[in-house]
Amino acid sequence: MNIEAVAVVIPAHDEESLLPAALEAVRTATRHPDLGRLRVLTVVVADHCRDDTAYLAHEAGATVVTGSFRNPGRARAVGVRRALRELDRPASRAWIATTDADSEVPADWLDHQLARAREGWEAVVGTVVLPRTSPLADRLRTRYEATRPPDGEWNHPHVHGANLGVTARAYLSVGGFPPLGVGEDHALVDALYRGGHRVLTTAACPVLTSARVRGRARGGFADDLAALCSHAPEGRQRTVG
Numbered sequence: 001m002n003i004e005a006v007a008v009v010i011p012a013h014d015e016e017s018l019l020p021a022a023l024e025a026v027r028t029a030t031r032h033p034d035l036g037r038l039r040v041l042t043v044v045v046a047d048h049c050r051d052d053t054a055y056l057a058h059e060a061g062a063t064v065v066t067g068s069f070r071n072p073g074r075a076r077a078v079g080v081r082r083a084l085r086e087l088d089r090p091a092s093r094a095w096i097a098t099t100d101a102d103s104e105v106p107a108d109w110l111d112h113q114l115a116r117a118r119e120g121w122e123a124v125v126g127t128v129v130l131p132r133t134s135p136l137a138d139r140l141r142t143r144y145e146a147t148r149p150p151d152g153e154w155n156h157p158h159v160h161g162a163n164l165g166v167t168a169r170a171y172l173s174v175g176g177f178p179p180l181g182v183g184e185d186h187a188l189v190d191a192l193y194r195g196g197h198r199v200l201t202t203a204a205c206p207v208l209t210s211a212r213v214r215g216r217a218r219g220g221f222a223d224d225l226a227a228l229c230s231h232a233p234e235g236r237q238r239t240v241g
Contacts, residue, residue: 007083011075015101025104045079073184077177094168102210103162112205113165122170126163161185163207
């Protein structure tokens with residue numbers, strides 16, 4: 001698969017405190033030496049922000065889309081549309097990567113996704129980890145990796161908008177991110193599977209994400225972390241990710 005351009009899309013709602021670190025991590029990933037002459041565009045969707053999120057994104061060199069969607073699915077979809085319009089490349093040669101404003105991607109994140117694209121994968125579904133300093137880190141890892149085999153590749157069951165990549169052609173063919181308040185990432189991946197696209201689930205390049213238990217979207221990952229704090233019986237706890 002010959003990818004010529006990459007869009008990194010980040011929805012953000014009042015994220016002035018965490019967004020700068022997220023954008024710095026993305027900037028580092030865009031400078032990976034193996035990306036060569038690829039064009040890489042970062043789009044931040046400032047969704048109903050009442051702080052300096054949009055200003056900070058602009059100062060960091062990102063393309064900024066502002067609106068009052070109050071909906072992560074719509075925000076991601078709007079960001080992708082803007083990115084593809086600016087990249088102006090055939091859908092078969094453009095790659096869409098998404099992460100979150102409270103997350104920091106590793107330096108080889110884009111290189112990892114594009115390497116999988118060259119192998120013929122149309123989507124890469126990655127994992128997340130918490131900072132080692134978080135008291136929830138070990139507890140999350142135990143729950144999160146419950147299905148991980150002792151040896152071999154882990155085809156994990158998790159989906160996160162913080163660590164997701166897909167060809168523009170596959171994305172457009174299934175209608176993109178649906179306008180959901182939560183679970184838009186799961187819905188997109190489910191649609192890709194139903195459409196017969198080649199989807200890789202891999203834990204090879206995890207993204208560092210915030211350990212906050214009060215997130216921006218009700219029912220999101222922060223609620224999963226809050227459930228870990230509740231000490232509920234194992235059979236009644238939420239499925240993580």
